[in-house]
Amino acid sequence: MKTENLHITIAGGGSTYTPGIIMAVLNNIDRFPISSITLYDIDKERNDDMCLIINYMLQNNDLPDVKLTQTSDPETAFTDVDFVFSQIRVGGMEMREKDEKIPLKYGLVGQETCGLGGFAYGLRSIGGLLEIVGFIQKYSPQAWILNYTNPETLISEAVRRVYPNVKMLNACDMTISLEETIARNYGYNRENWIPKYYGLNHFGWYTSIYDKELERDVMPELIQKLKDTPMKVASFNSGDNSWQDAWDMLSKITTNFPDQIANNYLEYYLYSDDVVDHADPNYTRANQVMDGRLKHTKDVANLIRSGATDDVIDFDFGEHGQYIVDMATSILNDEHRRFMLIVPNYGAIPNLREDAVVEVPAYVGRLGAEPVAMRHHINDFHKGLMEAQNAAEKLLVDAFFEHSYSKALQAFTLNQTVNSAAKAKLVLDEMIIANKGYWPELKEDAAPVLEEDNRI
Numbered sequence: 001m002k003t004e005n006l007h008i009t010i011a012g013g014g015s016t017y018t019p020g021i022i023m024a025v026l027n028n029i030d031r032f033p034i035s036s037i038t039l040y041d042i043d044k045e046r047n048d049d050m051c052l053i054i055n056y057m058l059q060n061n062d063l064p065d066v067k068l069t070q071t072s073d074p075e076t077a078f079t080d081v082d083f084v085f086s087q088i089r090v091g092g093m094e095m096r097e098k099d100e101k102i103p104l105k106y107g108l109v110g111q112e113t114c115g116l117g118g119f120a121y122g123l124r125s126i127g128g129l130l131e132i133v134g135f136i137q138k139y140s141p142q143a144w145i146l147n148y149t150n151p152e153t154l155i156s157e158a159v160r161r162v163y164p165n166v167k168m169l170n171a172c173d174m175t176i177s178l179e180e181t182i183a184r185n186y187g188y189n190r191e192n193w194i195p196k197y198y199g200l201n202h203f204g205w206y207t208s209i210y211d212k213e214l215e216r217d218v219m220p221e222l223i224q225k226l227k228d229t230p231m232k233v234a235s236f237n238s239g240d241n242s243w244q245d246a247w248d249m250l251s252k253i254t255t256n257f258p259d260q261i262a263n264n265y266l267e268y269y270l271y272s273d274d275v276v277d278h279a280d281p282n283y284t285r286a287n288q289v290m291d292g293r294l295k296h297t298k299d300v301a302n303l304i305r306s307g308a309t310d311d312v313i314d315f316d317f318g319e320h321g322q323y324i325v326d327m328a329t330s331i332l333n334d335e336h337r338r339f340m341l342i343v344p345n346y347g348a349i350p351n352l353r354e355d356a357v358v359e360v361p362a363y364v365g366r367l368g369a370e371p372v373a374m375r376h377h378i379n380d381f382h383k384g385l386m387e388a389q390n391a392a393e394k395l396l397v398d399a400f401f402e403h404s405y406s407k408a409l410q411a412f413t414l415n416q417t418v419n420s421a422a423k424a425k426l427v428l429d430e431m432i433i434a435n436k437g438y439w440p441e442l443k444e445d446a447a448p449v450l451e452e453d454n455r456i
């Protein structure tokens with residue numbers, strides 16, 4: 001593997017996260033000696049805006065000189081690359097808005113990656129990511145793919161069915177973000193923590209958080225703090241207070257289920273009714289992001305385009321960029337750093353089906369991810385929740401590859417935010433219309449013929 005003059009391509013170069021990722025790349029050039037960066041996007045306007053922003057960053061900061069190019073041509077984008085960071089949003093925020101609003105019409109959770117919004121997103125995203133992974137296998141099969149594209153569990157399951165040996169890490173920044181928020185709210189240093197955790201993506205629980213300086217598992221005391229004093233939004237949480245609802249709900253979850261700290265996304269599954277009651281069906285998170293992060297990114301590009309000279313780069317970079325750069329350097333330099341990754345289970349969670357796609361700690365070196373195996377069974381409560389949700393996710397991926405309406409309906413019905421097969425069908429049928437051109441065509445198909453039961 002090359003260890004200098006590296007070339008990375010960002011698939012979804014126009015993403016609002018690109019400035020943070022590139023800032024992290026440039027701030028770590030000593031460990032990650034990049035010489036060129038290519039932005040690949042199907043939307044030229046988004047790529048143009050981002051190139052303006054990145055070039056402005058390069059010109060107005062004391063940053064290493066790297067060659068920045070942009071393209072919408074896959075061969076140009078993925079030839080002779082060493083790393084691909086992927087963060088696409090198939091259908092854009094416009095489709096995310098439908099993902100969130102259609103389920104809400106029927107009193108069901110409407111969310112980007114959870115619930116039926118997440119399943120609708122998954123049926124769009126899988127095709128987009130498989131196409132990009134196919135390009136990379138064709139033009140740079142030696143490249144490592146570090147993927148942030150959501151929904152992570154569905155993406156990981158689908159890609160591994162087609163490319164079982166793909167060099168790919170699937171990562172989520174929620175756990176580090178949650179840990180950082182907890183640490184800042186209650187006066188700890190996350191850098192001293194070794195968290196143990198298991199789940200599906202956006203559907204998991206901590207089992208311990210060992211603090212190396214205090215020399216103890218601090219999770220029990222954190223549970224008490226979460227119950228007594230709900231967290232406040234930390235400044236780095238992309239600045240917007242939308243996260244306050246998440247932290248309030250995490251305190252509710254911890255109060256009612258105090259044995260482990262849950263990922264804040266569990267609110268969508270455990271308190272679906274509360275989430276629906278709190279939601280504004282006419283103005284969802286997609287609208288907030290369109291009016292916030294997305295608009296701000298466009299505004300910055302236009303300021304630069306109109307000749308701005310003062311420092312207009314004021315993005316909140318968060319943990320997102322540093323995390324994926326740390327993964328890349330851990331591969332490149334065989335550093336064996338520990339990350340929370342979405343990986344095939346294969347016994348990491350011993351009493352969960354081995355072909356599940358799970359989120360667990362993993363050490364990352366030149367060979368990729370080496371997951372940490374748990375040494376005990378998970379409890380029936382979490383096991384039951386995960387088995388049902390994982391089955392729903394597998395059925396959804398089956399529906400994608402088999403173009404199967406009946407499996408899609410089973411998946412929508414089994415999703416753990418859904419309490420009614422009738423509502424699941426109403427949402428599915430409306431989503432089929434809304435996602436025309438994005439989803440594979442789903443066909444009514446005969447119930448699968450059960451294999452002859454030759455035991456009788």
Ligand SMILES: NC(=O)c1ccc[n+]([C@@H]2O[C@H](COP(=O)([O-])OP(=O)(O)OC[C@H]3O[C@@H](n4cnc5c(N)ncnc54)[C@H](O)[C@@H]3O)[C@@H](O)[C@H]2O)c1
Pocket residue numbers: 011012013014015016017040041042043046047087088089090091092093128147148149150151152171172173174294320
């Ligand atoms: N894994 C995580 O924890 C995590 C954290 C944050 C964001 N994300 C994900 O990162 C992605 C980007 O988020 P965002 O808010 O920046 O979205 P965005 O809509 O702002 O940007 C996505 C970019 O992808 C481009 N795109 C869409 N389809 C494409 C395709 N087929 N090929 C190439 N480019 C394509 C769009 O044109 C756009 O420029 C989303 O999938 C989001 O869910 C994941």
Ligand SMILES: O=P(O)(O)OC[C@H]1O[C@H](O[C@H]2[C@H](O)[C@@H](O)[C@@H](O)O[C@@H]2CO)[C@H](O)[C@@H](O)[C@@H]1O
Pocket residue numbers: 112113150172173174175177178236237238285289318319320
């Ligand atoms: O609603 P969005 O688009 O703002 O965020 C959806 C994503 O939320 C999580 O990522 C968070 C991150 O955890 C938080 O610290 C901060 O940086 O915002 C990020 C995104 O805005 C989640 O992990 C992602 O999967 C979601 O896509």
Ligand SMILES: [Mn+2]
Pocket residue numbers: 171172173174202
């Ligand atoms: Mn995530």
